[in-house]
Amino acid sequence: MSDYRALAAATVTLRNLLADAIRVIPGARVRTGPPQELPGHEVADGLVNIFLYRVQPNATWRNEELPFRRADGSLARKPQLAVDAHLLISFYGDDERQVTNRLLGLTLAAIHTHAYPPVHFMPGAESSEDEALASGVDSLLAGSGLERQHHPLYFTPQPMSHDELTKLWAIFAHIPYVPSIAYVGTVLLIETLEDGVPDLPVTHPVLSFDEVEAPSISRVSPGLVAASPSARIVVEGRGLDTPGLRARFDRDLEVEPLRSAANEAEFRVPAELAPGARLIELVVPDARGAGKRISEPRSFLLQPSLLAVAVDPGQGSGEERSVPMLEVRFAPQPRVAQQVRLLLYSRSRSETSRGAWAFDLTVDPQSGGAFRVEVPVDPGRYLVRIEVGGVASALITETDPASPRHETIVGPEVSVA
Numbered sequence: 001m002s003d004y005r006a007l008a009a010a011t012v013t014l015r016n017l018l019a020d021a022i023r024v025i026p027g028a029r030v031r032t033g034p035p036q037e038l039p040g041h042e043v044a045d046g047l048v049n050i051f052l053y054r055v056q057p058n059a060t061w062r063n064e065e066l067p068f069r070r071a072d073g074s075l076a077r078k079p080q081l082a083v084d085a086h087l088l089i090s091f092y093g094d095d096e097r098q099v100t101n102r103l104l105g106l107t108l109a110a111i112h113t114h115a116y117p118p119v120h121f122m123p124g125a126e127s128s129e130d131e132a133l134a135s136g137v138d139s140l141l142a143g144s145g146l147e148r149q150h151h152p153l154y155f156t157p158q159p160m161s162h163d164e165l166t167k168l169w170a171i172f173a174h175i176p177y178v179p180s181i182a183y184v185g186t187v188l189l190i191e192t193l194e195d196g197v198p199d200l201p202v203t204h205p206v207l208s209f210d211e212v213e214a215p216s217i218s219r220v221s222p223g224l225v226a227a228s229p230s231a232r233i234v235v236e237g238r239g240l241d242t243p244g245l246r247a248r249f250d251r252d253l254e255v256e257p258l259r260s261a262a263n264e265a266e267f268r269v270p271a272e273l274a275p276g277a278r279l280i281e282l283v284v285p286d287a288r289g290a291g292k293r294i295s296e297p298r299s300f301l302l303q304p305s306l307l308a309v310a311v312d313p314g315q316g317s318g319e320e321r322s323v324p325m326l327e328v329r330f331a332p333q334p335r336v337a338q339q340v341r342l343l344l345y346s347r348s349r350s351e352t353s354r355g356a357w358a359f360d361l362t363v364d365p366q367s368g369g370a371f372r373v374e375v376p377v378d379p380g381r382y383l384v385r386i387e388v389g390g391v392a393s394a395l396i397t398e399t400d401p402a403s404p405r406h407e408t409i410v411g412p413e414v415s416v417a
Contacts, residue, residue, distance in 0.1 A: 007085055011050060029048075045093070083187070086183075153185055227275055232258070237295070274338065303394055312325035336365065340371070341386075344414075396409065
């Protein structure tokens, strides 16, 4: 990791890299700081200016940091800040000799070749044998930790549009524009100087083994359960005879088994469980009673049960006749966020009438389970279903073998006059 000198060290690293690259142009040099208006004779031989104009958090590495404080607020370890350094590189020189463009080409080539700068370009690096790159600033930045980061520093070009470059250069009031490019130095991992307080050492290590396996579910039957006070669900799997086994519905409602064996257990479906697609998972306490072992969840569908349907016929006649109302009651109660629809299927369908209608119902916890909705349908008989979360209530089928309507759908049905 680096310390508070990381930004300065990254800037000087780039300076040392470019100073080495532009030696082929006699008299060319590199400086750091904001661009300045310089006399032509002073920069005729060439000048590369490096300016750190922006620092931004690194989105990727910022999420890698672990919590560094304990519950009491004390530091458990050194906090780490991940940032990127945005650098503007500007070029000065005698245009007649194409010094500016030659410096630009050397800079692009050098950073492309050494996108990950070698350690000997970093300030104060012990491996540096080039005294020409050393300076008082380098010695001040020695030991910043830049060369020891988990992720090495690297530079990438930062494309800038004409508009972006114009806005950036506008911050340098009264400074004439010179050819410039931008690079981003990634990533600088900065640690605070404050040390964390280490945890107390373990004096008496204690090993314990928990032989209780989490139960597993291989199958749930039936997959479609009609809601009723006697609704049951059977779970097949392993470890279902473990003491303390319970079924948890929708990660909230827990019930004990009605019966259980090694590979099968039966549970009551809670009456308060909302209809729709639901989850079931098995829970057992661990051997020490300090926690719970939970199986992988399995899904099943819980059908709403239609309890009553009443028709409030429209008043008047002809065009003055009001729209009929239907009041329905069903169980269990849906959740407020669930989509609930009333479905009507015509029993007397003709070529000029529709065969099916769907009406959205609004879930109101204060309604007492009653839902009223206008049904602008043609007079006739209709099969009625309630759909909650995409799961519709069951239809009634004639089961009497002696009936002429044996194995046909006979309800629930309502007549609209």
